[in-house]
Amino acid sequence: MPRPMTITEKILAAHAGLPEVEPGQLINCKLDIVLSNDVTAPIAIKEFKRIGVDEVWDPTRIALVPDHYTPNKDIKSAEQAKMVRDFAREQGITHYYEIGCMGVEHALLPEQGVVVPGDVIIGSDSHTCTYGALGAFATGVGSTDAAAGYATGEAWFKVPESLLFVINGELSPWVSGKDVILHIIGMIGVDGALYQAMEFTGSTIRGSSMDDRMTICNMAIEAGGKSGIIAFDEVTEAYVTGRAEREWTVYESDPDATYARVIEIDASAIVPTVAWPHLPSNTRPVADSRDVRIDQVVIGSCTNGRLEDLRIAAKILKGRTTHPDVRLIIIPATQQIYRDAMHEGLIDIFLDANAAVSTPTCGPCLGGHMGILAAGERSLATTNRNFVGRMGDPTSEVYLASPAVAAATAVAGHIALPDDLD
Numbered sequence: 044m045p046r047p048m049t050i051t052e053k054i055l056a057a058h059a060g061l062p063e064v065e066p067g068q069l070i071n072c073k074l075d076i077v078l079s080n081d082v083t084a085p086i087a088i089k090e091f092k093r094i095g096v097d098e099v100w101d102p103t104r105i106a107l108v109p110d111h112y113t114p115n116k117d118i119k120s121a122e123q124a125k126m127v128r129d130f131a132r133e134q135g136i137t138h139y140y141e142i143g144c145m146g147v148e149h150a151l152l153p154e155q156g157v158v159v160p161g162d163v164i165i166g167s168d169s170h171t172c173t174y175g176a177l178g179a180f181a182t183g184v185g186s187t188d189a190a191a192g193y194a195t196g197e198a199w200f201k202v203p204e205s206l207l208f209v210i211n212g213e214l215s216p217w218v219s220g221k222d223v224i225l226h227i228i229g230m231i232g233v234d235g236a237l238y239q240a241m242e243f244t245g246s247t248i249r250g251s252s253m254d255d256r257m258t259i260c261n262m263a264i265e266a267g268g269k270s271g272i273i274a275f276d277e278v279t280e281a282y283v284t285g286r287a288e289r290e291w292t293v294y295e296s297d298p299d300a301t302y303a304r305v306i307e308i309d310a311s312a313i314v315p316t317v318a319w320p321h322l323p324s325n326t327r328p329v330a331d332s333r334d335v336r337i338d339q340v341v342i343g344s345c346t347n348g349r350l351e352d353l354r355i356a357a358k359i360l361k362g363r364t365t366h367p368d369v370r371l372i373i374i375p376a377t378q379q380i381y382r383d384a385m386h387e388g389l390i391d392i393f394l395d396a397n398a399a400v401s402t403p404t405c406g407p408c409l410g411g412h413m414g415i416l417a418a419g420e421r422s423l424a425t426t427n428r429n430f431v432g433r434m435g436d437p438t439s440e441v442y443l444a445s446p447a448v449a450a451a452t453a454v455a456g457h458i459a460l461p462d463d464l465d
Contacts, residue, residue: 047297049205050274051240054180054294058163066204066303074104075179075289076158077192078166080148080405081109081120084127087167090190099134100196106138106157107131108148111405116412146377146403149173149261149345153253154377159283160275161292165189165198170345170427172263175272176256178279178294180240182270203269204303205240205296210247212310217461219355220255221347221425221445223247224262225316227308229326237267239303242296247310248273253282254351261346262427265323315460317423318443321431329448332458336368339422340453341434342446343374343401344408347425350380352446357389359450359461360396366456371398372414378403398453410434416441423452 045063048056056064058072079087084107091099099105107127112120131139138157145151149170152158160178164171167189174181184198192198208227228235241263248256256273263271273279275293283291315329342348342356353375365371373393375381381403384390393400407414408426416422416435421442424434429441442458451459 047299047301049240049242049300049302050178050272050294050296051180051205051242051270052202054161054163055200055202064202066202068202069199070202071197071199072163074165074192074196074198075162076104076106076164077189078106078108078148078152078164078168078171079186079189080111080168081113081124081127082111083167083186083189084130085123086186087189087193088126088130090187091193094190094194096194099136099193102135103137104196105136105193106152107136108140108145108151109142110145110147110403111409112411113145113404114142114402144378146380147345147348147405150349150376150380153177153257154286154379156283156286156288159287159289159291160279161294165192169264170261172268172271173257173261173345175260175263175270176253177283178273178275180270180272183264201238203238203240205242206236207302207305208241208243208308209305210243210245210308210310212247214247214310214313217315217447218313219445219447220251220258222313222316224259225318225323225326225443226313228262228266228324229316231266233265233322233324234267236263238269241266241268241271243271243273249276252351253278254349257349258346262323265427315445315448317448317458318429320429320440320442323427323429323443329444329458329460333463335421335442335458337423337442337452337457338368338420339370339372339414339416340449341372341374341407341414341422341424341426342449343372343376344405344424344426345376346427347446348374348376348380350383352425353380353384353389355446356450357392359447359464360398360454361392363396363454363464365397365453368456369453371396371453372401372407373398374401374404374406374413376403407434423449423458425449
């Protein structure tokens with residue numbers, strides 16, 4: 044009989060062709076998807092060519108998404124995008140997404156059914172862990188590992204220990220998945236899950252939407268996690284049915300599986316939360332942050348640019364306008380989300396509120412374009428990182444929060460809750 048295993052261990056064992064694995068074991072796994080973007084793919088492409096392999100292992104299992112500096116902001120970014128485009132054409136990559144079809148990668152691939160439950164996915168982007176929301180093992184790697192993935196369809200891993208987060212109860216008004224994960228990161232720190240799989244369960248998780256689940260798993264890396272994962276259930280099934288381009292496999296943790304640590308959280312104790320500069324773990328309640336005046340608000344990114352996020356923002360912004368001292372930038376994460384938001388009238392609400400609405404891009408999240416901060420400026424963003432200089436000048440500051448807090452802040456001119464507005 045195989046030893047009792049967690050969902051992560053079961054997925055890795057299956058892809059390694061082994062009956063069982065245990066934490067610390069080195070294994071070689073077959074991959075389902077290898078992902079790169081316009082920043083990381085050029086490095087991977089150069090390494091792939093150095094290997095001396097003529098063709099990628101499977102052109103249907105590589106995804107290339109130019110989303111970071113696109114639409115291109117300058118000549119260098121245009122050259123990077125061209126290298127990705129040329130490689131995709133040369134290799135016949137089926138999952139290459141050109142401007143106009145592109146979206147922010149970690150919103151786009153689930154939406155398009157490219158990643159499915161039970162997969163092993165590597166991406167040369169740290170927030171690849173987003174796909175754990177589908178019940179997959181997904182993790183970020185360096186561009187060299189991605190190049191090896193292009194060539195062989197395989198990657199080696201040290202099997203991570205698993206942490207189990209059991210979250211039960213009802214969330215309070217205006218508390219979302221973003222607040223849940225900021226609460227957790229604030230509890231355990233930015234290295235609290237170092238090279239560990241963060242598994243999320245409990246009634247709160249089971250009652251959460253797929254958009255919230257993706258937000259939670261997206262930020263596992265901000266606690267040092269190797270991955271984040273949520274077991275397949277009826278919410279997952281409803282999401283993938285009709286969009287998944289491949290058959291999927293369902294895995295679940297054994298009841299007696301071993302965890303490095305089990306952390307139980309009462310959902311009612313989670314409040315609307317802000318991560319202050321310059322770490323995602325530097326969290327404080329919104330109630331203790333209202334004195335912070337803000338110059339720019341960004342709603343978007345692979346963390347919170349999905350339709351549910353835009354609906355929440357529109358609910359708060361409807362009939363209101365952005366504070367005259369605040370620049371509000373809203374970035375739907377994919378073309379489909381943009382279209383859906385337009386058809387629902389959300390874009391009109393944003394424009395009436397004096398927001399700038401952008402085509403899908405990572406843009407300001409990484410200090411790329413579409414919202415760079417000047418010296419001393421402060422931004423509140425629904426993004427995932429607030430390191431020094433992350434969004435512009437090294438003396439600027441980034442505060443992380445949910446779409447609800449972001450929208451309220453844009454109106455108030457300082458960090459605020461929707462209930463604070465007139």
